[in-house]
Amino acid sequence: MIWAAIAVVAVGCYAVKLLGLSVPASVLERPLIRRLATLVPIATLAALIALQTFGEGRSLVVDARAAGLAGAGVALLLRAPFLVVVTAAVVVTAAVRALTG
Amino acid sequence: MTASPTTTALHAKPRAAVVRDALGVGIAVGLSGFAFGVTSAGAGMSTAQTCVLSLLVFTGASQFALVTAIGAGAAPFAAAMGALFLGARNAFYGLRLSHLLDLSPKVRPLAAQWVIDETSAVALAQPDRAAARLGFTITGVSLYLGWNITTLLGALGAAALGDPSAWGIDAAGPAAFLALLVSMARGTGSSGSWRRVRERPEPVTAAVAAALALACLPVVPAGVPVLVAALAAPAVLIVTRRRGDHS
Numbered sequence: 001m002i003w004a005a006i007a008v009v010a011v012g013c014y015a016v017k018l019l020g021l022s023v024p025a026s027v028l029e030r031p032l033i034r035r036l037a038t039l040v041p042i043a044t045l046a047a048l049i050a051l052q053t054f055g056e057g058r059s060l061v062v063d064a065r066a067a068g069l070a071g072a073g074v075a076l077l078l079r080a081p082f083l084v085v086v087t088a089a090v091v092v093t094a095a096v097r098a099l100t101g
Numbered sequence: 102m103t104a105s106p107t108t109t110a111l112h113a114k115p116r117a118a119v120v121r122d123a124l125g126v127g128i129a130v131g132l133s134g135f136a137f138g139v140t141s142a143g144a145g146m147s148t149a150q151t152c153v154l155s156l157l158v159f160t161g162a163s164q165f166a167l168v169t170a171i172g173a174g175a176a177p178f179a180a181a182m183g184a185l186f187l188g189a190r191n192a193f194y195g196l197r198l199s200h201l202l203d204l205s206p207k208v209r210p211l212a213a214q215w216v217i218d219e220t221s222a223v224a225l226a227q228p229d230r231a232a233a234r235l236g237f238t239i240t241g242v243s244l245y246l247g248w249n250i251t252t253l254l255g256a257l258g259a260a261a262l263g264d265p266s267a268w269g270i271d272a273a274g275p276a277a278f279l280a281l282l283v284s285m286a287r288g289t290g291s292s293g294s295w296r297r298v299r300e301r302p303e304p305v306t307a308a309v310a311a312a313l314a315l316a317c318l319p320v321v322p323a324g325v326p327v328l329v330a331a332l333a334a335p336a337v338l339i340v341t342r343r344r345g346d347h348s
Contacts, residue, residue: 005177006150009167010157012181013188017160018213020195021204029196032338037193038285039306039334044186045162045282046307047314047330052169052275058319068272072279081129082280086136089276093269 064100068093119232123223123239130161130219131247136273137164138255139262143270144172148256155252159245160217162281163188166327169274175324183327194221201225201233215241218284282307299341309333 053069054060071092075085134155141151146168154164163184170180195216201224204212215237224237262268286303310333317326 001177002146002150002171005167005171005181006154006158008178008181009163009184009188010154012185013158013160013163013191014214016185016188017191017195017216018210020192020216021199021209021213023196025196025200034193035302035338036334037190039302039337040331041162041187041190042282042285042303043306043310043331043333044166044183044327045278045285046310046333047327048166048169048183049275049278049282050311050314051318051326052173052271052278054315055173055318057174058323060315060318064269065272065275068269069275069279072272072276076280076283082133082277083129083136085280086133086273086276089272090269093272095269097269 064093064096067096114228114232116232116235119227119235120239122226123236124243126219126223127240127243128247131244132251133161133277134248134251135255135258136277137161137168137248138252138257139259139270140165140255140273140277141168141252142256142259143273144168146171146256148253148260151256152249152253155249158184158188159214159248160188160191161248162278165274165277170324170327173323176322179322179324179328183324183331186328186331191216194218197221198224198233198237201230202237203230212237212241215245217244219244302337302341306333306337309337 049069053065054062056063068089072085072089075088080088137155138151141154141164142148146154151168154167158164158167166187167180167184170183171177175183195213198216198221202212220237220240223240224233227233227236259270262270286307310330313333314326314330317329321329
């Protein structure tokens with residue numbers, strides 16, 4: 001099943017990229033569609049951040065991951081590069097777990 | 102590469118400057134495949150699955166979304182839907198690039214795989230077609246190679262580390278999403294002073310989506326909260342439109 005999901009995502013993502021290069025501009029260049037295309041990824045990312053920071057199975061918890069995300073936020077405010085932002089989250093989370101666990 | 106009509110500009114950008122910009126983006130972001138490899142292995146994906154994702158999907162946000170959702174216990178189909186929602190934006194990059202790059206029908210299927218945030222940003226920043234083609238190609242090659250090599254290294258490295266939660270690797274996914282979210286919100290609107298929600302709906306959409314996802318988590322199956330939260334986008338557009346009509 002995981003391979004099937006990988007296949008669906010691989011084919012779907014490629015098809016979307018090729019579609020953009022191939023269709024006439026008038027099909028996608030509508031203000032409403034453009035705004036949706038901007039906002040849907042933002043909504044999806046925000047949901048994923050919330051779920052993966054505060055979700056534990058089907059319940060909500062505040063644990064070391066929240067501290068890690070805060071660390072990533074600080075790194076972003078300092079305009080750190082992507083890999084540094086991710087590393088900050090991992091290190092802060094591990095440190096909080098080591099100190100509290 | 103032949104000169105295009107748009108290269109008649111007096112201030113054509115030197116090729117070396119285009120190559121330097123493109124390599125800078127390609128190498129820096131290419132290294133981030135390491136974070137994906139570690140996250141994917143931590144979510145329980147095999148090294149082969151992790152590498153196939155980077156080779157064939159090759160759009161970071163969708164890859165992270167798929168593996169972290171599956172790692173959290175989502176049904177594979179729901180996880181795939183969330184990943185596809187994120188990948189949909191690449192169609193709009195393709196749309197803008199197709200005019201700019203003016204690719205022949207033979208090259209198009211090959212170039213399509215490289216139509217992502219970073220290659221689009223570099224290509225669209227160039228002053229003419231020749232520079233855009235060069236920037237797109239150099240960014241695409243360097244990012245594709247780097248992303249795939251570091252994905253493999255990350256996956257192998259994570260396997261050596263053992264239990265991912267002990268190391269805080271489960272925080273890598275949300276941190277990666279936060280970085281992507283900030284760069285997307287920066288890229289789509291003019292930064293600076295606060296504007297009305299109608300003109301700048303990104304922060305409100307993000308907040309509504311996060312709240313919806315957390316509210317749904319206890320009551321719907323894993324993977325579904327993300328799909329429900331995506332409805333925040335049309336909802337915010339509809340509400341701001343109505344308000345706009347009345348004012």
